[in-house]
Amino acid sequence: MSTPTNIPDGYMENAQGHLIPKHAIRPADMARNDLVLELVAEARAVQGKLADFKARAMGEVSAFVSLSAEQYGAKIGGNKGNVTLVSYDGRYKIQRSIAEHITFDERLQAAKSLIDDCLREWASTSRPELQTLVTQAFDVDSEGRINTGAILALRRYDFDDERWLQAMQAIGESIQVTGTKAYIRVYERNSAGGYDAIPLDIAAI
Numbered sequence: 001m002s003t004p005t006n007i008p009d010g011y012m013e014n015a016q017g018h019l020i021p022k023h024a025i026r027p028a029d030m031a032r033n034d035l036v037l038e039l040v041a042e043a044r045a046v047q048g049k050l051a052d053f054k055a056r057a058m059g060e061v062s063a064f065v066s067l068s069a070e071q072y073g074a075k076i077g078g079n080k081g082n083v084t085l086v087s088y089d090g091r092y093k094i095q096r097s098i099a100e101h102i103t104f105d106e107r108l109q110a111a112k113s114l115i116d117d118c119l120r121e122w123a124s125t126s127r128p129e130l131q132t133l134v135t136q137a138f139d140v141d142s143e144g145r146i147n148t149g150a151i152l153a154l155r156r157y158d159f160d161d162e163r164w165l166q167a168m169q170a171i172g173e174s175i176q177v178t179g180t181k182a183y184i185r186v187y188e189r190n191s192a193g194g195y196d197a198i199p200l201d202i203a204a205i
Contacts (some may be wrong), residue, residue: 050200057184061085061096090189097183102148107174112138114167118159130157 011019014034065083086093098133119131137150155168187195197204 021189046202054184057094058096058182060079061094061184092189093187093195095183095185095187098186099181100177100185101179101181102152103176103178104146104148104151104174105172105176107170108146108151111167111170111174114163114170115154118161118164118167 007013007019010022012021012022012025061083064085065081082098083096084093085095115134116200119134133150134154137147140146151171155171157164159165186198186200186201188198190196
């Protein structure tokens with residue numbers, strides 16, 4: 001959000017966009033405003049450092065993976081693939097994860113129609129859990145999005161029905177990868193031998 005530049009001296013803009021003389025603003029409101037602006041400025045500075053760390057870490061991990069591969073005469077292009085690097089003593093590890101954003105095209109509706117046919121015919125013999133699972137998979141949230149994981153989970157079920165098999169094929173062919181997002185996660189080994197994440201999310205600290 002940009003800072004307004006056309007506010008006259010001696011005035012402040014309130015949340016409704018009105019110009020208020022500073023002398024008419026209560027001291028508590030002014031102090032609150034100053035505190036918020038101070039903390040926001042610090043937060044933006046920390047955000048910038050985290051962004052720099054992520055960019056450097058991604059670059060360093062990618063360069064190390066490529067260098068390691070070259071020792072075996074292999075070439076690796078881009079940053080694809082999940083990688084875990086562990087310190088020599090096993091105390092720390094760094095994970096680079098690449099998550100794909102998946103959507104489905106119109107063929108998903110064809111899959112749903114075939115699945116509905118199966119469920120209607122299997123109504124007397126299929127378990128209620130299966131019908132609930134399918135219903136939940138195709139439900140949409142308040143923003144109109146479907147549960148991608150639940151849709152993909154249907155493909156784990158192997159029913160000997162041509163319609164079901166066609167539906168699973170339609171789901172597979174409807175998958176569209178619309179983008180990827182890279183994550184860097186840092187872990188430290190705990191006394192029990194497992195690994196605890198070193199939080200880089202302020203909400204997790």
